[in-house]
Amino acid sequence: MGITSPEKMAEVENLNSINLTRSLTDMIIAQDAQGEIDQSVIAEQKKRFSRDRQQGQRPALNPFDHPASRHREKNPHRTGDGSVQLANITTNQSKGFNLNKQEFVDAVALRYGWPVEGLPNTCVCGSPNSADHTMTCKKGGFVCIRHDEVRDLTASMLKEVCHDVSTEPTLLPLDGELLRYRTANTAPEARVDICARGFWTRGQRTLFGHPGLRPDGRLPS
Ligand SMILES: [Zn+2]
Numbered sequence: 001m002g003i004t005s006p007e008k009m010a011e012v013e014n015l016n017s018i019n020l021t022r023s024l025t026d027m028i029i030a031q032d033a034q035g036e037i038d039q040s041v042i043a044e045q046k047k048r049f050s051r052d053r054q055q056g057q058r059p060a061l062n063p064f065d066h067p068a069s070r071h072r073e074k075n076p077h078r079t080g081d082g083s084v085q086l087a088n089i090t091t092n093q094s095k096g097f098n099l100n101k102q103e104f105v106d107a108v109a110l111r112y113g114w115p116v117e118g119l120p121n122t123c124v125c126g127s128p129n130s131a132d133h134t135m136t137c138k139k140g141g142f143v144c145i146r147h148d149e150v151r152d153l154t155a156s157m158l159k160e161v162c163h164d165v166s167t168e169p170t171l172l173p174l175d176g177e178l179l180r181y182r183t184a185n186t187a188p189e190a191r192v193d194i195c196a197r198g199f200w201t202r203g204q205r206t207l208f209g210h211p212g213l214r215p216d217g218r219l220p221s
Helices: 005-019 021-031 038-062 067-074 099-112 132-134 142-161
Strands: 164-167 192-197 205-208
Touching: 005 021, 005 038, 132 142, 142 164, 142 192
Parallel strands: none
Antiparallel strands: 164 192, 192 205
């Protein structure tokens, strides 16, 4: 929502920086210790870069700048308390907003911490329901989705540097071994998140596990 991409701006900003420091660079190359830089020229250059930057970013920062939303800007449908009904904004697939009306309303409510409409009072697990609970309830799918996203991303990166990378491999069954920690998974079909060979030591396997994350990125308490 109105955030520019540093990756797309980096090349232009690098050229700006080179141009801005060119007179200083020339003086250093010429080993000129007495010369002075005209600060008014530098200030003028900075102003021009800033103006060009703002003009260049304007289209990217107005994803809804098309005829339909311009019409709505002139005639916003306001609710009783005067706030603009965000549900009237057209979702725009070409800009990466691939949500339908209901998903868009829910996404805005979640983003701003507003109540989500139509949420049942009680979850199927029996707990009182809330937007936060729907994200963290183990009966829902979001816990698994977040866990699997991190697992698959980590595995894809490990594949670039390690051999024999697999996800969710089954561990060897226990034959009466005693494990030091009580939290150790001793189930017959116990699995680990990722297995990769050659991570710490050449040829040796390393097993990776992660506990999954809360929607805000914190570890579960
Ligand atoms: Zn629940």
